[in-house]
Amino acid sequence: MKVTALLASRAARTHRRAWAAVFAALAFTSLLLGALALALASAGLGHPRVARYAAAALVVAGDQNTRFTATPWGSEPRTAEAGLTERVRVPAAALGVVRRVPGVRAAVADEVFPAGRDGRAAVGRPWSAARLAPWALRDGRAPRRAQEVVVGGGARVGGRTVLRVGGVDTAYTVVGVAGGPPTAVYFTDGEAHRLAGHPGSVDAIGVLARPGVATEELSARVRAALDAAGARSVGPRADGDAAGLRVLTGNGRGGAEFLDAGPARAGLLELLASVAATVVLIALLVVSSTVVQALRQRAGELGLLRAVGATPGQLRRAVGKEVGRVAAGAASAGAVGALPAYLALRGVLDARGALPAGLELPLPPWLWAAPLVTAGVTVLVARFAAVLAGAGAAKLRPAEALRESAPGTPRKVTGLVLLLVGVSSAGTAALQSGAAAGNAAGAAAVTMVGACALLGPWIADGAMRVLGAPLRRYCGPAGHLAAANSRVAARRSGAALTPVVLVTAFVGVQLSAGATLTHAGAAQAREALRAGLVARADGGLPEGAAERIREVPGVRAATGVVRGTVVLARRETGEPRLDRLPVLGVTPQRLTRTLDPEVREGSVRELRPGTVAVGADRARSLGVRPGGTVTLRFGDGTPARLRVVATYERSLALGDFLFSRDELLRHGALPDRERVLVTVAPGGDRATTAAALAAAVPGVRVETSPAPVRVAAEDQALAEVVTVAAVSAIGGFTVIAVLSTLSLIGFGRRPELRLLRLAGAGRGQLRRMLRLEAAATALTGLAVGAAVASVPLLAFSLGVARTVPYLPVAPAALIVAVVAVTAGAGTLLPARAALRGRYPGRGAVGG
Incomplete structure (x- = not known):
């Protein structure tokens, strides 16, 4: 030792x-x-986050998860689970069940609905639910009549405020000011339940415990009472008896308030796990x-x-x-x-x-x-x-x-096998869609980089056979030395190539895959949008807004558009999968004059409740055509077997499914998400038509330069940020790897460089030799890395976006510049000590 x-x-x-x-x-x-x-x-x-239920011991809410069970090949049944982003409601009858549970001091029904307050977004709730936070009065009194409200701030007691709920403007008297968020508006319980528009059900039930009753004990009692009463979430569910009510305690109470948080957390975990791997x-x-x-x-x-x-x-x-x-x-x-x-x-x-x-x-x-x-x-x-x-x-x-020992045959065979595996993985990317295709493309790139690491000596030897001739012909003695060194030390040259190939291929695939989807989606969105105006309103557009807008002089076509989500159950290699997909609901009248999905088969004019239009790529993967059926689950978990009326091309911009607007609103899509796209008649003036729209439909805001519609743009923000951060970090990591490898090679070559100085090579010749070697390494690494990246990228982009890979000029130039600088620095800096000083015979070849 x-x-x-x-x-x-x-x-x-x-x-x-x-x-x-x-x-x-x-x-x-x-x-x-x-x-x-x-x-x-x-x-x-x-x-x-636990906010409006912070004072509640527990919260009773609907089951915000949907499940799908399948039996993989030769295995036991497995169940996949996905969060729902539309509200799953609680039957009003459950309120009486909870109130009778021993230890319950109060059970409060909560309703939350969007509202517009004096032209700004607000949230409406029953006043009794304010105690669940608790948010108390700061001034005034509680509302007693239907036309009275308590506000969160920004108003004085005794004043009047105009609120828009469900597209209807109504004046209310402010009788109190409460703590809490300034966007909150509290109504009497009866008025709040009427405005929410869901008779027979509530959003959630907040439970206050009697003094001395433990939360765990009370939760068990409430759970037992609900089960004994047979209480279930409102609406049919694909998972049958799994649709029971949830009893939430602790941090889980926030799940009844922020519906997007749970699914987003699961998506973030999956994304981070993929990056970590x-x-x-x-x-x-x-x-x-x-x-x-x-x-x-x-x-x-x-x-x-x-x-x-x-x-x-x-x-x-x-x-x-x-x-x-x-x-x-x-x-x-x-x-x-x-x-x-x-x-x-x-x-x-x-x-x-x-x-x-x-x-x-x-x-x-x-x-x-x-x-x-x-x-x-x-x-x-x-x-x-x-x-x-x-x-x-x-x-x-x-x-x-x-x-220098020659690399063996097993290494070459292993490298060729990995190369074939990488190509096969790229082929898999061509057959997949969405995240699965991106993961397959990334796996193909990593596998092929590993193959290049094993095949590095042979790649270096082949590259120098190609580059050696011009180096010897045009670069003088330094070119002869650079070509000879690179070919003789093939293993060393191969080791120098590996990190360069790694940074080029990996960063190229990650940046280009996302950029290709974004570029193709943006192009489809621009081509799809025919409208020149868009109308919207906080608190929702009035019923029949699209029909009223169509009657305005100067309007050629108007389409109501609302965003929602659906869940698609499928099997992937036998494993159950649930994909949550953003979708659009539209009014089909003259749709192609405002938002053209580029219909391939069928007609979107037939869109109505019970029907669906499917993106061409998704239709191909599902094996459906117009006249066929597809089974989906809406955002509230309700299963539906829908008749396909059309297939269309522009699914990267508009999503994989188009529904009737009324269908999505029926299944939980919020009315305040609705927009009306308006196409101005030929020869009409946008500003004049916009003013006419505002006059015809009071309370709407009209944008004269609408942004192209991209249904998945908001959902991509998280993936883009994490991907860019991961690419930046791993890019920096591989840059360090390039410098490290080249520096180690440079330290090991110092005796060789000193020997060349003793043999008569001048410092200038050796510096030029090293620059040529660095250039050859960078050029070969960039070429091989680009070739490695092109295989999965072509499969991915042709299969998913039906276009060639796209990479903006700035990132491409940055990759080339970083590789060139790091290759030069890693080659030249370690050799400085060997090039210093005077050596006998330096003039024999020239300085």
Whole structure:
């Protein structure tokens, strides 16, 4: 043990410059893994914020989940679950059941509905529900009559305020001002239930406990009472008896208020898990190759130690201790930066509004230790790589250590197999859609990069056969030296290519895949939009607004449009899957004159409740055509078997399904989400028509430059922010890997460069040789990386967007510039010491 400790300590001091490159790679690995661990743990602990039910001991709400059970091949039945973003309501009869439970001090029915208050968005509720927060009166009194309200702020007691609910304007008298959000408006219980428009049901029931009654005990009693009474969520459900009511306590109470928070948390977890898996794969590849490269540069030293009597076991232990010391310091340094990196990611998510309202991602102090765990994982990865490298080094003989050994056939075969697997994965991406296609494309890129890492020596040899001729012909002695060096040291050149290929391929795939979908979707949205005006109103448009707008002089066509969600149940390799999809509901009259979905088959004029139009790609995957049927679940969990009336092309902009507007409103889509798209008659003036619209339908706001309709644009914000953050982090990681690998190679070449100086090569010639080698490495890495990226990207973009891959000029130029700068710096900086000073014979070839 003393011998191995001595060897490890001496080697660490002697080769500290070489280990600096390994230190940087390991520190950044630890930082990335630590930040991702914090993000995953925080998302795992995430929950909807408890706001308006903060004073309630528990909340009774509808079941906001839908389930699908299927039996995979040769396995037991499995159940997939997805959150619903439309309100699942509670039967009003449950209120009496809850009130009779022993220990219940009060059970309060809550209704929440959108309203417009003096031209601004507001939220209406019954006054009795204010005690669930609790929000008390600051001035005035509680409402007693239907035309009286209490407001959250911005009004004086005794004044009048105009409220719009369901598209109808009504004047109310303000009799009180309460605490809480300024957008809240409280009505009498009877008026609130009338305005909510759901007779026989309520949004939720808040329960206040009697003094001394434990929440857990009361929850069990309420649960038992509801089950005994057979209380179920309102409406039919695809999952049968799974549609019981929920009894929520603690942080779960917020789920009855912020419906989007639960599904968004699940999506965030899935996205972060996918990113973390990719980071771990790349970290394994880069850290292992960096450690192996650091030890490979010392092959002569290790061979000499074997010659003077060091045993294989001593060498393995010495290498392990040496790498362990470097890894421990690097991992600790990276762990320190993990928390600031995570906070920076949270800051970007908050600044971009990528997280839905009400989703809290806690970061308790005990969670700050998570980066220490990932730091330990980083050390283990480095030690494992050292064991593998040390096992090979321990078998070296002195004669073998002094020459470059040729890569073996098993390595070539393994690389070719991985290449075929990557191509197959790209083929899978062409057959998938959405996130599945993106994941398959990413997997194909990572697999093919791994293949290139194994095939690096052969790729480098082939590249220098192509580049060698022009280098020798046009670049003089330096070109001859660069071509000869790259071909003779094929393994070294291959190791230099791997990180360049990695950064080019991975960043190219990640950026281009998202940019291709965004670009194609935006193009489809621009082509689909025919309207020149859009009308909307806080609190909802009045009933028949589209019909009234069509009668306004100067209007050629008007289409009501409302956003909603549906859930599609399907099997993927036998596993049950539930996909939540954003959709549009439209009024079909003259639809193509305001919003043209580019119908392929059938007619959208037949859209009405019970029917659906399907995007062409989704129709192909489901095997349906006009006249067929498709089974979906609406946003409130209601199952429906719908007749297909048309298929259309522009699904990237308009979503995979088009419904009748009335169908989506019937299943929970909020009326205040509705917009009316208006096309001005030929020769008409937009401003004049907009003024006529505002006069014909009081209370509406008319935009004269409507943005193109993109149904999934809001849902993509979270994925875009996380993807860009991940690409930036991993791009920086792979840049460090490029610098580390090239620096290690440069440190190992110092004796070679000194020998060339002694043989008469001048400093200028050697600098030019190194620049040419860096250029050849960058050019080859960019070309191979682009080729690797093009295979999955072509499959992905042709299969999903029916277009060629798209990458904006700025990111493409940035990739090229970063690769060129890092390749040049990694090649030239380590060679500076070898190029200093004067050597005999320097004038023999010229300076």
